[in-house]
Amino acid sequence: MIEIQEDREKGRQSPFSTPLLHIDDLSVTFDTYEGKLRALENIDLKLGNGESLGIIGESGSGKTTLATAIMGLIADNAVLGGSISFDGNVIIDSEHFGKAYQKLKRRERKILSEKLISIRWKDISMVFQGSMNAFNPAYTIEKQIAEVFKIHTNLSDEEIEERSLRVIEAAGLNRSALKAYPHELSGGMKQRAVIAMALALSPKLVIADEPTTGLDVITQAKIISELKSLRGKSINSMIVISHDVGVVSQLADRVVVLYSGRIMEVGPTWDVYKRSLNPYTRALLSSYPSIDSTRSHIDGIPGALPDPLSERAGCYFAPRCKYADTICYNSIPELEEIIPGRFSRCHFAKKFLDGEIVEETKPHASEKKINAMATDVLKTDELTEYFSLRTKTYGQLYGKEETTRIVRAVDHINMDIKKGEIFGVVGESGSGKTTLGRVILKLLDATSGKVLFYATENNDNPDSGNLSEIDVTASHQRSDQIKLFRKETQLIFQDPYDSIDPKQTVFSIVEEPIIAHRITNDPIKITEMVNRVLEIVRLNPPESYSERYPHELSGGERQRVAAARALVLRPEFLVADEPISMLDVSLRAGFMNLLLELRNQFGITVMFITHDLASARYLCDRIMVMYLGVSVESGDSEQVMRNPLHPYTKALIKAVPKPNPNWDPSKIEIKGEIGNAIDVPKGCRFYRRCPYAREICETSSPPRKEPETGHWYFCHFTQDELNSYRSFGKFDNQE
Amino acid sequence: MTGDTSGENNDEIRRAVAHARWKYIKPPLLALFLLVFLPLSSVVFYGFIPYLTYMPDVIFIAAIVVIFFGAWFDFGASAYLKDLKDFYHRTPSDADMVYIQKQQLILTGLYILIGLLYISVSVLLYIILIHVF
Structure with a gap:
């Protein structure tokens, strides 16, 4: 690994000889009403010419503060210590920035502002976090990129137009993107446009703050590939900030680990990853x-x-x-x-x-094998959910031709989830995962098909074997069967910041299902139930959490409150819709382990919806891969991950950035983006993006193939046929 | 057999729009019908004069309500735009917005006409009151 790193270092200057950027003993303390908030402490860093530096750490570790300090965007209530030099000149120091800025004379401020304008974007540019919102929605991309040239150069309008075109093409976008408004571009295209804007003036240093956060796994891989290819061409030196170690490993030569404003470790990326x-x-x-x-x-x-x-x-x-x-x-x-x-x-x-301290490897917590003969908890039969605006009065009034078409959000899904199983549903955004979860829970009425739920009749003795079948789709919302179904099924939402009421205490949030289902009116019993479930989700001691409000809790604790609310009635079936995607890295593992414990302890069945394949592998017993409303592959999670059968699953797995020098995002066998579920191909849904596609795929629906017991996929081709296509190299990876 | 179907589609869209408009204007028309004919039962007990004394005012006030409702109500446009974004992953173009606003204007115009119909009925009742009784 280290040899590879050394190879990559060749031809680049050492950061210690003539650093492009030198952060010298930088400290940032914010003066707040609550007291002094130390964001950065004694940061010493050097970035060489042509080098790429990665910064990793949890949320709140000071990564973004460091990036904004380099750009001179530090807030006025900050007290700075130390300095930042760029190309041998001090650009940020304690006498001109933060609180000291307020004491500057008007003329000094003007000089400072002019100095910063001459550095920003020309010498140092930044790809901001959440760049989906970085563009002004009222202007075209061209106008916004041209603005950079207008402010920093004396180019004529024709030259600006030509340069804009050049940078947008260099970022891998079509020239038509220039005339588009931000809302007309997909997430990945917008991200590329932001990168194009950052590279417009060929700056010496680009700071990319979470450049791929919020993007789908395939788009993320493409952006990484783009940034990698731009290194050495448009990008000279780069600072990559991310909480995703996989992304940093692919883009950085050296990595800095930040914790609570202090540098914990610095070293060549692969070396740090291999032996931290x-x-x-x-x-x-x-x-x-x-x-x-x-x-x-x-x-x-x-x-x-x-x-x-x-x-x-x-x-x-x-x-x-x-x-x-x-x-x-x-x-x-x-x-x-x-x-x-x-x-x-x-x-x-x-x-x-x-090597005196060695990490011990623990066995996996989910080694509980699910019996193939175990009873089903939930079954779907040709479950379908179509949306059409034409069914609504306002849709008839305002809809033109295209709204007469149907959105096939979920299309003929057959699945069965066994008791005590964690069943993963994976796929890109727009593949219909969330809609499937909602239809299963009858939050949306199915267009056709069946959802059958098997509730245990005797809750005190779940092993008694007496099951009552509830036809969820056929039952009326107010029927006794649906009341029982509602009690036995619960949902954990993606965003713990939005899914719990900020005006209610933890106790009132968790007791709500008990009151709604009229389990008991006895306040002592309710308190007992709430305290017990808070203990189960590890909010200990429960008394100290009961009277707190959501804003007094961390993201992980909030998600635990959401889990407690879902578990207070001890449901049989839980739908967890991307429950960890909004959580910080360190909290994700804790929440996944909690789900595993709940399954092992109480036998709860979980449908885990996610786009993160690694967490699906860690947590799930079986996985179903969805694409544009249909299931394309399903099987044991280890089988699916080790031996993916469908071309889409293969591409998804390859697109996950790995801390591995051999990972090459440009080799992902997929074209374009997921598109919408309106103009779905007549044959295979994946046809337009599949590198193996043939004529038959366009016209006829793929048959189900099951080469391994319990592991099936929908494709016209066997694995041997797919492998032979691969060996002939008939791929076209271009979008 | 694969001839141009745009004409058929246009007819279908036209029919759908007419149907939707009818759905939106049906409630105030129904309300007018009820306002005029339901209190007629009171005639049995109190005679025509009290009915003709009060109803023109009531219907006139209702006319103002209907006109203002037509002016302020968005006729489902925001719900439509939300659905368009959620289900079709599409943001409306300028042409779409013009079309939506045109439909809203037509419906507002229809509500104003219905309001005028209310006023006409109230004036008619008033004329009956002063000329007949």
Whole structure:
């Protein structure tokens, strides 16, 4: 691994000879009403010419503050220490920025502003976090890119037009994108346009703050591929900020690990990933379920980041560190160079290097095998959900020709979920996963098909074997059967910030299902039930959480409250709709482990909807892959991940960025974007994007093939045929 | 057999629009019918004069309500745009917006006409009151 890194370093200047960017002992403290908030402490970094630096860490570790400090975008209530030099000149210092800015004379401010304008975008540009919203919706892309040239250059209108065209094409977009408004572009195209704008003036340094967050896995892989190909051409040096270690591993030569405003570790990317010398880096890297390796238990990082407002002593990570000793709580470790080029802030860094501290591998928590003969909890039979605006009066009034067409959100889905199983539904955004979950829970009425739910008649003895079948689709909303179904099924939503009422306390949120289903009116019993479920979801002690409001909880705790609300009635079946996608890296593992424990302890059946294949592999017993409303492959999760059969599944798995030098995003065998479920092809839904597609795929629906027991896929071709097409190299990866 | 179907589609769209408009204007027309004919039962007990005294005012006030309702109601346009975004993943173009606003204007015009119909009925009742009784 290290040799590869050294190869990549060849031809690039060492950051220590003539650094392009030198951050010298930078500290940023914000003066707030609550006190002094220390965002960054004594950051020392050098970025060489032509080098790419990755910054990783949890939310709140100071990554974005560091990037905005480099751009001179620091808030007026900040107190700065140290300085930032760019190309040998000090651009940011404590005398001109933050609070000191307010004391500057008008003339000094003007000079400073002119100096920054001459640096920003020309020398240092930035791809901002959430760049989906970076464009002004009222102007075309061309106008917004041209603005960069108008402000920073003296080019004529014709030259600006030509340069805009050149940068947009360099970013992998068609020239027609220039005339488009932001809303007319897809997420991936918008991201490319933002990158094009950042590269417009060929800056020496590009700061990419979470460049792929919020994008689908395939679009993400394409953006990574684009950025990789631009390195050495349009991009000279780069700082990549991300919470996704896979993304950073692909784009950075060196990586900096930040924790609570302090640098914990610095070193060549692959070396840090392979043998990290800091417990925080180890904990962070092991918080990610890997799509490559076998399923081993992941711990996550216990606890939360220390309060940046409070006084702290010793190593900031000590309260969460499993190797912490007395020394860690009393003395601040220095950032030391353990081996050439490798820095770590840990008292035990040398022990990590010498292999004296070894991580123990724990068995996977979900090794509970699901019996193939186990009873079904839920079954769908040709379940279909079509939407048409024409069925509504306003649709008839305003709809033109295209709205007469039907959206095939879910199309003839057959599946059965066994008792005690975690069943994963994976696919890109727009593949119909959430709609399927909602139709199953009767939050939407199915257009056709059946949902059958098998409820245990005797809840006190679930193993008694007496099941009552509820035909969910045929039953009336107010029928007793649906009342029972509502009690036995629950949903955990994607966003814990929106799905729980901010005006209610934790207690009132969790007690709501008890009241709604009239389980009991006795306040003592209700309190007992609420406290018990809060303990189950590890909100201990429950009394200290009961009276809190959602804003007093972290994201992970909020999601646990949502889980507690869903579990208080001890349902048989739970639909978890992307429950971890909004959570921070360190909290994801904790929530996934909680779901596994709940399944093991109470036998709850879970339908886990996600676009993250690694978490699906970690958590699920079986997986169904959806594409444009249809299921394309299903099987045991390990079978699907190790031996994907459908071309779409193969592409999805290949698109997940891996901390592996051999991963090449340009080799993803898929074209274009998912599109909509209106103009679906007559034959195979994946036809337009499939590199193996033949004439038959366009006209006839693919048959189901089951080469392994319980592992099937819908395709016209056998695996041998697909492999032979591959060997002939009949791919066209261009969009 | 694969001839041009745009004409058929246009007819279909036209029919659908007419049907939707009828659905939107049906409630105020029904309300007018009820306003005029339901209180007629009171005639049995109180005679025609009290009916003709009060009803022109009531119907006139209802006319103002109908006109203002037609002016302020969006006739499902925001719900349509939301559905368009959610189900069809499409943002309306300028031409779509013009079409939507045109339909809204037509319906507002229809509501104003219905309001005028209310006023006509109230004036008619008033004329009956002063000329017949």
